[in-house]
Amino acid sequence: MGRQLKRDSLISNTCKHKGLLMMAIPGFAMMLLFSYMPMVGLLAAFKEYDYTLGLLGSEWCGFENFRLLLESKDITIRIVRNTVLYWCLLTTVGTIMNVGIAILIYECTANKFGKYSHMIMIFPTFVSWISVSYIAKAFLNDGNGMINNILSTFGMTEISWYLTPKFWPIILLVVHVWKNCGYGSVIYLSALAGIDPSLFEAAEIDGASKPQKIRFITLPMLKSMVSINILLALGGIMHSNTGLFYQVTRNTGILYSTTQTIDAYVMNALSSGSDLGSTAAVTLFQSVIGCIMVVSVNWLVRRKDEDNALF
Template structure:
């Protein structure tokens, strides 16, 4: 099917001028908020001085990148960032899919609508508020979890001094906050599946589980792939808001919780160099972009409908 409008030169622009005018707000928005800010990338190569501005600050080449890449610390921090995000993507996808399929199979009733509302509620609670609740649960002396463990005769856990317990806590907290909202996206995709396929499957004697694994999940492949590729763009993002809200600047927990974003945020407050922090942000963006492009290319070769572009 041919597109309704295809630009064919100035005459086409005049002929469809009102339709092209509808594009103006979106184009201006993209230019102002997406492309003009790219000038700030130059800060990564400058000894940036706010008084001198971007165009008059001294150029220092790749010196700002040495701040992050010297030594072995950047490898550990990058590893934490990637591992956390891989865990978040995998567990979030599996949980969101499971919830979506379960709620869809339950049908439309008041109980299901109530469950949907309860599931998406955590998505609208900010991480700083969740961090305050976390203190109530994880505090060594007055925490709910340690009081329960003491009641059961078990050894209490010192959450804010034991770095090993926090990676699974991050995964669980991220699931609690995001899985319900993600399920809504998959439920919308499931609703669009032709119901005649399920009716034909029932006539052929297929059970509900067989319908899920033979119809629902295969037809969700494109949606899963698209959301997965979009998630890969943030695989080098360090979830600053979540981590800082839950543990703050607790140096005892850095061995397992320090990510690129928390490192940059801490460095910005201690070193105060915008050039160094911008250099690390550029490193995150470039690598994330490369990962998305490679993953999209591979997805397109495996299944044309799974690629974003």
């Protein structure tokens, strides 16, 4: 059978699976129309935009628009470093938390407690970033901030959080995990919900303990989902959430050394939004780096285990 499949050509194989082709068409068409067509806009990255001439008519200007990111060595190094390091930190800890919570909730679904807990954990997803920044301020404020109140009750010296860059990687991590742990675990929960229960029964009969079951059944089932998620996220290694890095930090200058990312920098530089060329250039830059990362890491994963690779 396998040999037979190999022999039939792409076209005859496609003709054989007309049903599949039909089911793929709506999704394919939507992507073509709404993801591929707009890529024309990336041309603006290489053009000196002129409103009367339009996107296609404007003059080419080479890599002029890319200078926004590459002008000052100090700043470029800093914002790229921050973006990449935060991506690593948030993705690693975030994924661990999401998987952990999914497993814990899964173990608790026998009673209502787990369900209600998860429902509560979803709450923070709906709090807009502006409001998160207000809540963060309530905790970290100088005068009447709650953390400082606690510190002073225990006789410790108060800390000016908004003036001290070194604490911010941790603060931002906590905020990120807080906002995403419930929501991010949803996808892993659905993966767990699909596990065939007979696997557990078989393990039970073999006398496996709970930790063993998690280790040998649950985690392997999640492996491909985790791997796919990280691979997909790699494409955004140069992207950062402006809500987290711009609003929660209140764009405080003194914290830039540990909090400013590429997107936050661009937001500062192009606040009026009138420079269409530079905006496109930044988007393209981020995409190209992301693309390189995904293709190379995917290649590595593919060599180890084809099932966990993206393509």
